Amino acid sequence: MTDQPIRHILSLSGGKDSAALAIYMRDRVLDMEYIFHDTDKELPETYDYLSRLEAVLGKRITKTTADQSFDHWLTVFGGMIPSNHRRWCTKMLKLKPFEKYVGESPVINYVAIRADEKREGYISHKPNITTVYPFRDDGLVKADILRILEESGIGLPRYTEWGRTRSGCFFCFYQQKIEWVRLKEKYPDKFEEAKTYEYATNKGEGDPFYWCGDEPLVELERPERMEEIKQKWLEREEKRKKNGKKRKLINILGDGDEDEGDTGGCLICQL
Numbered sequence: 156m157t158d159q160p161i162r163h164i165l166s167l168s169g170g171k172d173s174a175a176l177a178i179y180m181r182d183r184v185l186d187m188e189y190i191f192h193d194t195d196k197e198l199p200e201t202y203d204y205l206s207r208l209e210a211v212l213g214k215r216i217t218k219t220t221a222d223q224s225f226d227h228w229l230t231v232f233g234g235m236i237p238s239n240h241r242r243w244c245t246k247m248l249k250l251k252p253f254e255k256y257v258g259e260s261p262v263i264n265y266v267a268i269r270a271d272e273k274r275e276g277y278i279s280h281k282p283n284i285t286t287v288y289p290f291r292d293d294g295l296v297k298a299d300i301l302r303i304l305e306e307s308g309i310g311l312p313r314y315t316e317w318g319r320t321r322s323g324c325f326f327c328f329y330q331q332k333i334e335w336v337r338l339k340e341k342y343p344d345k346f347e348e349a350k351t352y353e354y355a356t357n358k359g360e361g362d363p364f365y366w367c368g369d370e371p372l373v374e375l376e377r378p379e380r381m382e383e384i385k386q387k388w389l390e391r392e393e394k395r396k397k398n399g400k401k402r403k404l405i406n407i408l409g410d411g412d413e414d415e416g417d418t419g420g421c422l423i424c425q426l
């Protein structure tokens with residue numbers, strides 16, 4: 156049995172759930188350490204959200220940038236961009252920095268899974284880390300999370316205003332095609348950067364590999380293809396409404412779990 160003091164740590168992703176958990180825990184655990192694993196490939200709105208959150212919490216959020224960059228690890232992993240099946244990015248840029256920050260002392264790790272969702276994902280299994288789920292344990296669902304954010308004055312991350320549904324790297328392969336279209340329109344330079352990575356990955360021989368599975372970004376960005384993706388998205392929305400699953404605007408803008416073709420995501424990047 157160790158007599159080291161127990162540290163309390165909450166990892167923020169830049170998303171709404173972990174932000175709401177931080178606010179929820181603010182007066183419950185006074186010595187909470189708030190951290191953010193910065194991949195250096197985040198959206199500007201994520202940094203904005205975190206600095207507004209610092210003001211709400213009255214505390215600094217520690218950034219745990221990995222010792223080596225995304226580009227370094229890309230080379231180490233053979234120049235292959237990450238994917239759902241090769242998720243070295245989460246491991247090297249999020250999980251490892253988290254474990255380094257935690258060290259060997261006993262830690263309680265607070266994770267923002269809600270009572271109304273079942274999510275799996277990368278979490279650390281180091282023996283000195285105990286993971287707890289306050290929202291799930293206290294029965295808090297999405298409506299409660301939105302209320303916490305609204306009452307604190309912070310609201311939703313601003314990337315939701317242009318239709319991005321999740322936090323994480325701007326090129327995250329969990330994005331839906333409609334989100335790639337929105338990225339192209341909002342941040343053409345970041346779209347170009349993602350395209351450059353994709354092009355470099357496919358320079359050699361072997362099967363082609365694309366960020367969004369079956370379609371290269373150079374195809375997706377054709378104006379007629381972007382229109383088609385938008386149109387299909389609208390049609391699906393219409394169909395969903397007709398099926399009686401009409402959603403409130405805040406849900407359309409604020410979450411991936413109710414959005415078309417939600418492909419999951421990982422806890423440490425996107426809660």
Ligand code: SF4
Pocket residue numbers: 194237242244245248249322323324326327328329421424
């Ligand atoms: S946000 Fe996506 S691309 Fe970035 S580390 Fe997480 S899984 Fe990888």
